[in-house]
Amino acid sequence: xxxxxxxxxxxxxxxxxxxxxxxxxxxxxxxxxxxxxxxxxxxxxxxxxxxxxxxxxxxxxxxxxxxxxxxxxxxxxxxxxxxxxxxxxxxxxxxxxxxxxxxxxxxxxxxxxxxxxxxxxxxxxxxxxxxxxxxxxxxxxxxxxxxxxxxxxxxxxxxxxxxxxxxxxxxxxxxxxxxxxxxxxxxxxxxxxxxxxxxxxxxxxxxxxxxxxxxxxxxxxxxxxxxxxxxxxxxxxxxxxxxxxxxxxxxxxxxxxxxxxxxxxx
Numbered sequence: 001x002x003x004x005x006x007x008x009x010x011x012x013x014x015x016x017x018x019x020x021x022x023x024x025x026x027x028x029x030x031x032x033x034x035x036x037x038x039x040x041x042x043x044x045x046x047x048x049x050x051x052x053x054x055x056x057x058x059x060x061x062x063x064x065x066x067x068x069x070x071x072x073x074x075x076x077x078x079x080x081x082x083x084x085x086x087x088x089x090x091x092x093x094x095x096x097x098x099x100x101x102x103x104x105x106x107x108x109x110x111x112x113x114x115x116x117x118x119x120x121x122x123x124x125x126x127x128x129x130x131x132x133x134x135x136x137x138x139x140x141x142x143x144x145x146x147x148x149x150x151x152x153x154x155x156x157x158x159x160x161x162x163x164x165x166x167x168x169x170x171x172x173x174x175x176x177x178x179x180x181x182x183x184x185x186x187x188x189x190x191x192x193x194x195x196x197x198x199x200x201x202x203x204x205x206x207x208x209x210x211x212x213x214x215x216x217x218x219x220x221x222x223x224x225x226x227x228x229x230x231x232x233x234x235x236x237x238x239x240x241x242x243x244x245x246x247x248x249x250x251x252x253x254x255x256x257x258x259x260x261x262x263x264x265x266x
Contacts, residue, residue: 008070008234009059011035011046011095016193017114018074020223021230033062035095036075046075046091047083049136056098067105070234071096072112078195080152082143088159089131089139093166096183104179108236111176113167113185114226117213117249119160120257127155131162160187164245171243184241186229189213189249190220215250 008025012018013034022032034040035055042058045051059068073092077084096111103109124146130139143155164185170176171183190196190213199205200220215221229248232238247253 005029006069006234006236007031007033007063007066008072009033009035009068009095009099010072010074011055011091012073012075012114014039016074016195017188017191017223017226017230018072021072021074021227024224024227024231025234030070033059035059046095047086049090049094052091052094052098055095059099060102063102067107067109068099068102069106069108070110070112071099071103072114072230072234074114076114078156080155081147082140082155084155084159085127085131085139085143086136088156089162089166090136092163096170100175100179100181103181109179109181110234110236110238111181111183112230112233113163113183114230115164115167115185115187115245116156116160117187117189117247117252118157119164119187119245120253121157121212122154123158123161124151124154127158128162128165131159132165167245168243177242182233182238182241184233184238184244184246186226186233187245187247187249187253188221188226189215189247189252191226192220192222196220213249213252214255215252216255217250219250221248221250 008030010018010022010032013022014036022034025032035042035044042055044055075091076088092113127139127142130142146152146154167185176183190209226248229246
């Protein structure tokens with residue numbers, strides 16, 4: 001092999017799904033540029049506009065005059081709070097938009113976002129609209145209000161619902177579809193990372209997760225299950241998927257949304 005197959009940026013590459021995805025990409029010969037807070041190629045804080053700009057600049061410096069073939073956005077926060085708005089939504093969207101010129105240089109550019117089954121769950125419509133309008137300050141205010149109102153759990157769902165809607169709009173735009181850039185997402189159910197393993201070991205929290213995200217096919221997913229789906233979205237062979245959210249959730253979305261069966265009614 002004379003060189004790397006493709007050059008791919010992975011955000012959140014230091015742990016969890018991001019680390020697993022980066023490892024699989026490297027194992028097949030791809031060059032991976034990791035973005036995270038530490039222990040990666042580009043250290044940047046995606047919770048701030050300055051940090052996102054620094055991440056884009058850092059990637060651009062490493063890519064140089066070459067093309068960027070893929071982008072996977074795994075960075076995100078699960079702890080309920082206003083910072084989820086900045087990292088989960090704006091930290092994804094701003095990176096995708098900022099790296100679009102580098103992706104447009106590739107012969108087969110691909111973007112794979114990480115959404116969530118939570119995008120189908122109750123959320124704050126006003127917060128979703130503020131995200132889509134690009135008004136981060138307003139979105140943060142609405143998230144703080146959700147915390148004050150005892151609705152912090154709606155913030156994560158809102159960021160992922162907004163991301164899904166942004167994806168649908170952006171994927172078919174001249175800047176992406178028109179430039180040959182395929183943009184799609186994977187929406188995981190419960191994934192066994194170090195953070196969720198702590199919850200799974202707690203019977204009370206496990207019962208909550210099982211009720212919210214019933215996964216009849218093989219139960220909770222290892223990170224590899226999500227990473228392999230992301231790799232397919234990145235593949236040059238993925239020529240005609242645009243704006244799709246692929247649920248890799250053991251059947252949770254089909255059971256609770258498409259079929260309309262509540263967990264208690266199974």
